[in-house]
Amino acid sequence: MTASGSQTRHPRPATPTQEDPVHHPRTRHLISIDDLTDDDLRTLVADGVAFNQAAQAAGRTGADRAAGPLQDQVVGIYFSKTSTRTRTAFSSGALRLGASLITYGPGDLQLNTGETSEDTGAVLSRMLDVLVARTAGDEAEMRAWASQRRMSVVNAMSAGEHPTQALTDLTTLSLRFGRLEGLRVLYVGEGNNSASALALALSRFPGTELELRTPPGYGLDPAYLARARAHAARSGASVRERHDMEDLPGGFDAIYTTRWQTTGTTKAEPHWRDVFAPFQVGARLWEASPKAVFLHDLPAHRGDEVTAEVLDGPHSIAFDQAENKMHSAMAVLKWCRAGGPAAPGE
Template sequence: MRNLISLSDLTSEELGRIVRRAVAFGRGDVEEKPLSGHRVGIYFRKSSTRTRTSFWSGATRLGADVITFGPDELQISTGETLEDTARVLGEYLDALVVRTNEDVGEIRRLGSSPKLAVVNALTLDEHPTQAIADLATLTEEFGDLAGRHVLCVGEGNSSGGALALAAALTPGLQLTLLGPEGYEVPQETLDLVDKLSDGRALVSQVTSADEVTGPVDVVYTSRWQTMGVSKANPDWLADFEGFQINREFFDRFAGPDTVFLHDLPAVRGQEVTDEILDGERSLSWRQAHHKMTAAMAVLEWCVVGAGA
């Protein structure tokens, strides 16, 4: 069994293999049932529409039996340690998909059983399967990602952090993180990006659109309130003035083939306008589809080690 808790645990080759498999699943290449006879648990401590459903759908399409757990349905809620829970679940399940709003350490403790593959379906600091879905969407659209430039706009949240790690493991992919001062991707994540790439990553972080050199191939944004968590500053929305992806912003950095991505859910009229989210350049809905293909590729890789 193999865990996928952070993209930083993967090699560039492993990430590339998982992404290619997700793209293949997106073409409908699911004739075999590699997870037939295997059992997958889905344990979400926070709300989810796409990620929880995509893991359920992906696992069942691959032939697995699936059980879901709500936030208070495991004995963790009554005081059992994460390690003891993992040890027991390893006797019943082959994989456990976990979403929490804590740091990644909690999921690493659940990943302590050698009999149980654990998948990070979002923590406070990283959303690895979202980044895999993003790369699958862009690979399907552009092919080789070397030389492509992604502009990721908004809060430096778990999706932005994961995308930075993914870019570090994808040779030649340029990523510019643009967000208001005080809402950036944490420096420790950028330090990890540098370490993963041996200093060769084309990842930068800026706080003004004037610092971005265009045109770019991709304009990406996400919800400014990740998981709907309130911010300490009651006037935080004022800090994001000028970061909405509207027609003027998109056209400022777009070339003839530039596409738009959003990891969803979207707060329409806040971080993005309807015109952009529903426009002909938007791949957001195909990106949502690839959340399922990414889940399939990750589960296959973790449980049976497959993937080309």
Template sequence: MRNFLSLTDLTSAELDDVVRNAVRYGAPGPFEKVLADRAVGILFLKTSTRTRTSFWAGATRLGARVITYGPGDLQLNTGETLEDTARVLGEYLDALVVRTNGDIAELRRLGAAGRPAIVNALTENEHPTQAVADLATLTEEFGELGGRHLLYAGEGNSTAAALALAAALTPGFRLTLVCPAGYGLPKSLLDAAAELSAGRHQVDQHESFDDVTGRVDAVYTSRWQTMGVDKADPDWLTAFQGYRVDAALFDRFRGPDTVFLHDLPAVRGDEVDGTVLDGPASRAWRQAHHKMTAAMAVLDWCLT
């Protein structure tokens, strides 16, 4: 069994294998029941629509039996340690999918037991399965990702972090992030991306769109308040003025085949206008479908 905790743990070949499998699962089924007789637990300590449902649906489609846990369901709330919880759940489950706003170190402690396989369905600093869905959407759209350029606009959140790491692991794929001052990805994450790319400098971050030249293949944005968590500065929204993906911004960088991506949920009128989200270039809803195919591919990679 293999854990799927951070993209920093994967090689380029492993990520490519998972992404291509997600694309394959995006084709019409039926699919081989590769998870038959497997038991998958889904523990979500925070709200979720797409990720929780996609893992349940994906695991079920591949033949697994699924049990879901809410934030108050496990004895972690009464003082049992992560290590003891993992040891016990390993007697019953083959995989445990976890969402938390906490640090990834907690998931590594869960995964240290070796069973069940632990899947990171979002932590404070990274959303690796979302990146698989994103790359699957782009691979389905364009075929190969080498030579493609993705522009990400908005907050340097867990989605942006996973995108940066995924881009670094995908040869020839370029990511440019444009984030408000104080709300970009931390230097440590950018350094990790640079290390993963072996010095190919595939990930750049700026504060102004004026630093971006030429057309791009995709424009991506994400909710400015990840998981609805309030920001420390009560006037934070002022910093994001000018970062909304409206028709003018999208047209500024679009080519004949440029698509729009959003990990959802969207706050229409904040990070994106409805005309873009619902427009003909939007692939946000297909991207949401690939949340499920990414879940299928990740569980397949972990357990088979």
């Protein structure tokens, strides 16, 4: 938190390429965790927790559709890469909030025939209220879509960052521990887009400690690591990274890993599995952290990044974490359209 009221923001807005006289003040984008103020981040986590608790109290997994805050709004779901949890979470979450859905596959948009991202965003913004997208590239395409001022754009995973996964992770930790401040998290595995988003998010909370153990040559992108450490210096958190499994401290609250083959990617190094082998998460890690919970963003490959004993064992809350993707998605959609439906004639 900042002394001035937690309003630190690190946006990188795109410049509109076309005149758009309609500016809906409720429109917000989530393309990077660094687009959020500290207050935004806390609000999104708190709302994810609240959606989970309301669902548990009601004995079901979502809100009544008819009463949803996105009633009469339309959410577009565009995934150019495979997805089970994130696509289902945003689709189900949007419906439970009262929205209607339009879904697009990787071959459906005229982007494939050469239409510019700016033109695609300008057109979709006149028909959709929110676009949730997963792409194989960096954030630039999503920021081009966000250069208009009508439609919210949500990054459901890009090459560099998976911000909605980080919100899910923080929601899950908050539900389990009742707080985020002071938590100690061990992340083991590739420094991929889930790891970068987790580092950017967790480092905002005072007293948190994130220990990253990543294989040599597969660490966190230096730019993301620098940004996370800047957050940590401001908030009183810590972010450390090493490329071995030696001298691990104990007493972690959570141990986290992701699959070795990040969705939609391959590894050029022929013997990469030999490099990753020492970073498998097994029961031995609980000897020094006996109370730690286990997190995994899924899908999991038992016998690769994690043993079946851990993933299916008593410490694992990975499938609760997966359910929380929907609760976090609902929080994101609500936040993006926080001002509610446009007034007639707006």
